[in-house]
Amino acid sequence: MSVPRFWRKLDSRYNLKGTHCVECGEYFYPPRNTCVNCRRQGQIEAYRFKGTGEIVTYTVIHTAAEGFEKQAPYTLAIIKLDEGPSLTAQVVGSSVNAYIGMRVRSVFRKLGEGGERGMIYYGTKFIPVDG
Amino acid sequence: MRDVAIIGVKNTKFGELWERSLRDIVVEAGIGAIEDAGVGGKDIDGLYVGNMSGGRFVDQEHIGALIADYSGLSRNLHVPATRVEAACASGGLALRQAILTVASGYSDIVVAAGAEKMTDVGAQEASSALAAAADREWEGMAGATFPGLYAMIAKLHMHRYGTTSEQLAEAAVKNHRNGCLNPIAQYRNEITVDQVLNSIMVADPLHIFDCSPITDGASALVLAPAEIAHEYTDTPIYIKATAQASDTIALHDRRDITTLDASVMAAKRAYEMAKLGPGDIDLVEVHDCFTIAEICAVEDLGFTEKGKGGIFTEEGETAIGGLIPVNTSGGLKACGHPVGATGIKQAVEIVTQLRGEAGKRQVEGAEYGMTHNVGGSGATAVVHIFSRER
Numbered sequence: 001m002s003v004p005r006f007w008r009k010l011d012s013r014y015n016l017k018g019t020h021c022v023e024c025g026e027y028f029y030p031p032r033n034t035c036v037n038c039r040r041q042g043q044i045e046a047y048r049f050k051g052t053g054e055i056v057t058y059t060v061i062h063t064a065a066e067g068f069e070k071q072a073p074y075t076l077a078i079i080k081l082d083e084g085p086s087l088t089a090q091v092v093g094s095s096v097n098a099y100i101g102m103r104v105r106s107v108f109r110k111l112g113e114g115g116e117r118g119m120i121y122y123g124t125k126f127i128p129v130d131g
Numbered sequence: 132m133r134d135v136a137i138i139g140v141k142n143t144k145f146g147e148l149w150e151r152s153l154r155d156i157v158v159e160a161g162i163g164a165i166e167d168a169g170v171g172g173k174d175i176d177g178l179y180v181g182n183m184s185g186g187r188f189v190d191q192e193h194i195g196a197l198i199a200d201y202s203g204l205s206r207n208l209h210v211p212a213t214r215v216e217a218a219c220a221s222g223g224l225a226l227r228q229a230i231l232t233v234a235s236g237y238s239d240i241v242v243a244a245g246a247e248k249m250t251d252v253g254a255q256e257a258s259s260a261l262a263a264a265a266d267r268e269w270e271g272m273a274g275a276t277f278p279g280l281y282a283m284i285a286k287l288h289m290h291r292y293g294t295t296s297e298q299l300a301e302a303a304v305k306n307h308r309n310g311c312l313n314p315i316a317q318y319r320n321e322i323t324v325d326q327v328l329n330s331i332m333v334a335d336p337l338h339i340f341d342c343s344p345i346t347d348g349a350s351a352l353v354l355a356p357a358e359i360a361h362e363y364t365d366t367p368i369y370i371k372a373t374a375q376a377s378d379t380i381a382l383h384d385r386r387d388i389t390t391l392d393a394s395v396m397a398a399k400r401a402y403e404m405a406k407l408g409p410g411d412i413d414l415v416e417v418h419d420c421f422t423i424a425e426i427c428a429v430e431d432l433g434f435t436e437k438g439k440g441g442i443f444t445e446e447g448e449t450a451i452g453g454l455i456p457v458n459t460s461g462g463l464k465a466c467g468h469p470v471g472a473t474g475i476k477q478a479v480e481i482v483t484q485l486r487g488e489a490g491k492r493q494v495e496g497a498e499y500g501m502t503h504n505v506g507g508s509g510a511t512a513v514v515h516i517f518s519r520e521r
Contacts, residue, residue, distance in 0.1 A: 005268070059334045061274065065279075077283070100290050
């Protein structure tokens with residue numbers, strides 16, 4: 001991914017910053033500027049998530065995505081944050097054995113790299129709460 | 132709106148077509164379809180081409196113009212040509228656009244084609260191009276792959292409904308069995324459940340034999356207003372419904388991870404338009420990009436209850452001779468998945484079946500057929516219903 005494209009959402013990626021619609025109360029991560037319920041009537045404000053949640057589903061990826069080859073096999077999960085929205089992220093930690101319903105919390109980690117001379121991407125991954 | 136019929140069809144061979152280019156295969160499919168229809172270039176009012184990623188696969192955009200040109204429809208006839216893109220649902224949407232323009236009365240004879248040339252790049256580059264159908268910023272950046280996204284659907288389906296890896300494998304085994312009977316299929320070999328389960332793990336619980344392959348191929352259809360279809364063919368096949376629905380681009384934002392709501396809505400709209408229900412459909416081509424996708428599709432289209440897709444497949448209800456034959460072409464798994472062509476190929480298969488020309492894979496007495504084409508992990512779904520009688 002290009003540097004500006006990644007950099008633009010750095011705050012969201014590093015600090016788990018999303019948005020919240022004051023009108024209907026729904027939280028959004030990844031951030032949305034238009035509320036899916038209220039649309040133009042919505043009132044969107046920034047919100048920093050607590051970073052705790054639960055695994056909805058997961059997989060262990062053996063054939064890695066481009067730029068993630070060194071990490072394979074890695075655990076990828078859909079995590080439902082306690083405020084409501086779900087996101088896609090890796091679950092890491094020594095000998096992580098993910099399961100559906102596992103409680104997790106966010107950590108700041110290296111995500112991947114754009115080749116030998118490319119940029120190193122950092123962002124949010126998750127670790128087990130009891131681990 | 133006018134009724135619309137399909138009067139000509141053609142698939143190229145599907146597979147790794149090293150010696151042939153994108154324009155070669157689309158022209159073969161297009162000319163084959165217009166020969167089948169018995170129309171000439173001067174009769175053609177428009178051309179729609181489904182193509183997901185010419186830019187990534189062959190570094191070529193402006194696909195509509197390219198295809199019109201090399202089909203001989205540009206320099207003298209100046210036929211309007213439009214490329215349609217909705218990831219792996221590009222073909223289905225190209226068909227839908229063609230139907231709408233004929234139904235509206237704006238055009239009479241229209242070609243709907245689909246094509247993808249995927250093997251000019253390496254497997255890693257092809258996978259990366261396909262990953263662009265998901266949310267690049269919020270799924271891709273986390274390390275998601277397409278097998279990974281469908282694996283997460285499978286994991287929850289298994290957890291919630293007790294679906295097994297063996298049941299998933301049965302979908303691939305059945306599709307390979309059907310592919311053996313289809314001369315254009317990429318894979319014409321039978322496989323066993325054990326072979327699927329012992330093939331390498333791509334994204335747990337999906338093995339490589341749970342995944343559709345990378346394929347070159349093109350398909351084309353010729354459409355006409357129903358009232359004049361008999362002037363061209365003795366066996367026009369009629370469009371009873373065209374329906375499309377959208378859902379969130381990212382899997383994580385769905386109402387339910389194990390249901391493709393876009394499929395459910397597109398099917399509901401199609402059944403209403405055709406005044407038919409799942410019980411009326413004699414065969415269906417579903418979007419089995421992964422085995423779990425076929426399991427979800429038979430549920431989401433209403434052929435069995437949510438959660439029962441695995442056992443339904445295991446019991447043979449989706450085989451030829453079963454309750455609802457699914458993917459008689461071999462599906463995406465065995466026939467191959469040239470992404471932009473798939474939605475058109477599905478319609479070619481249904482037309483071939485409803486004409487009674489499907490040979491050894493013929494579903495006897497088929498009256499109504501359905502196609503189900505999905506983009507991404509379910510952000511776009513398009514469903515068509517076809518009939519032998521107007």
